[in-house]
Amino acid sequence: MESDTRPPNESAEVESEANAVPDGWDDPAMLPDPLLPVMPYESDLLPSAIGDAVNDIADRMQCPPDFPAASMLVALAAVVGCRIGVRPKRYDDWLVIPNLWGCAVGRPSLKKSPAISPAEKRVRAIESRERQRLSAEVESFEVDHVLGQASIKAIKSKIVKSVKAGNPEEARSLALDLIAVEGSSP
Numbered sequence: 001m002e003s004d005t006r007p008p009n010e011s012a013e014v015e016s017e018a019n020a021v022p023d024g025w026d027d028p029a030m031l032p033d034p035l036l037p038v039m040p041y042e043s044d045l046l047p048s049a050i051g052d053a054v055n056d057i058a059d060r061m062q063c064p065p066d067f068p069a070a071s072m073l074v075a076l077a078a079v080v081g082c083r084i085g086v087r088p089k090r091y092d093d094w095l096v097i098p099n100l101w102g103c104a105v106g107r108p109s110l111k112k113s114p115a116i117s118p119a120e121k122r123v124r125a126i127e128s129r130e131r132q133r134l135s136a137e138v139e140s141f142e143v144d145h146v147l148g149q150a151s152i153k154a155i156k157s158k159i160v161k162s163v164k165a166g167n168p169e170e171a172r173s174l175a176l177d178l179i180a181v182e183g184s185s186p
Contacts, residue, residue, distance in 0.1 A: 063111040071104070155174055
């Protein structure tokens, strides 16, 4: 291990010269902020029911209203889904289904997650309500499907009996009935 053979005061001079600003140089300038200024949130830009809900959430959570506003807009877009499309060309059949993505960006403990969850809860409530409404329709569909399959099976057995009995006209009539039932069966 080599030791520094310079005298103690000479070593300090070398370090101070390395940290010194050369003559003729100005003090360093601050770097510009790359972020452009952002318009503040205005609840007037949203429909009144949504704007009021956003203001209520932001007030209760004591968070910036941007977080619940962004989550409400994304939740609304999820509810709309692919029911609405945009046709960018007037005389073309090109259809674009827009997807809306969003995220809340902020420092830790800025209450991003609690501000986002009410919008998610509203979407879950809509899903639950629609699931209950559709459950009767789904059950009815399943019953109709079972009955349709039974009708198809019964008509097929009648066709076989008619063919065995040597009655092609009746078999033909039953075959037409079968085609109609198969076309209307869920």
